[in-house]
Amino acid sequence: MKKVMMVAMACGALSLCGAQNAVSVKIAETYAGKSAFITGAASGMGLCTAKTLAAAGATVFMVDINAEGVKKEADAINALGKGKAYAVVADVRNFAEDEKAAKFAIEKAGKIDLLVNYAGGNEARICKSYKPLYEQPIEVIDWGMDTNLKGPLYVSRAVMPYMVKAKGGVIVTLGSVTGFEGDSASTYSVTKGGLTNLALSLAKAGAPYGIRAFCVAPGPVLTRPAMAKMQTLLGFASQPQEVVDFILFMASDCCPSITGTTHVIDAGRLAMGRQATTGGFLESKSKK
Ligand SMILES: NC(=O)c1ccc[n+]([C@@H]2O[C@H](COP(=O)([O-])OP(=O)(O)OC[C@H]3O[C@@H](n4cnc5c(N)ncnc54)[C@H](O)[C@@H]3O)[C@@H](O)[C@H]2O)c1
DSSP, rough: HHHHHHHHHHHHOGGEEEEEEEEHHHHTTTTTTTEEEETTTTTTHHHHHHHHHHTOEEEEEEESSSSHHHHHHHHHHHHHHHHEEEEOOTTOOOHHHHHHHHHHHHHHHHHOOOOEEEOOOHHHTTTTSSOOOOOOOOHHHHHHHHIIIIIHHHHHHHHHHHHHHHHHHEEEEEEOTTTOOOOTOSSSSHHHHHHHHHHHHHHHHHHTTEEEEEEEEESSSSGGGGGGGGSSSSSBOOHHHHHHHHHHHHHTTTTTTOOOOOEEEEETTGGTTTOSTTSSSSSGOOOO
């Protein structure tokens, strides 16, 4: 119990991350001595992953466009004196920056065992452009496509050659239930659906080299309080730690046959069979 609490504390604010249980602590410990390249690691599930893995003795490369945020979080992890954290400032949309970041990780750790592509977000929310898709400005659409689809593709393209050379590794893409539901307000759902296919394609390309790739599609996750308002069958949103533990289990040596698939973790949101959702932005306007 004491150990579980210690890991939970290492994971930061409990309210925005959640606590690990004894089983997930054990699974995280299998990453000791491994190296993980985590995009979007300055906040949310990316940060939770970095904290969880570093607490278990892994080396984490925390890649984010938010230079100040990612440096602060990497410093906080290093202050705990467990695994090693590197803040790596890069924009996933820029392939040259992705290549530089991957090269840096190889120079420091000699390998990348795990890549998790978290960087992204719903462009309608981030650009504060709450309009139907047919009215969205092209620059908003481009932000979504570039960050959420091209970003994970570029990062995987930058990292995977090192995994091929090492004959092993695991790549995770972050889809969303929205990728199955559709969303009348943004290309977010288009890109998240595409990440199911990216994982499948990477799995096919990687299989000859022992590389696995899969997609995790969460429902609402409490990385920000507003997610608590999203509907689910169980009536609550997932804790970030639960999703992170789920990913780390499937990426671990416990699951050597998981590849090419998409795994939903959504408190029953898809099971509700909701119609024509809009990511919540335009739900009240769904009937004309
Ligand atoms: N939170 C949810 O409810 C939820 C549900 C389903 C899927 N997801 C997906 O999971 C992933 C993580 O979600 P979260 O809520 O933990 O995210 P978050 O918003 O807390 O963090 C995203 C991070 O990505 C970084 N980032 C954004 N653009 C970037 C870029 N161009 N280059 C590098 N870094 C960039 C941000 O600075 C931020 O640190 C996202 O892809 C999201 O779409 C989240």
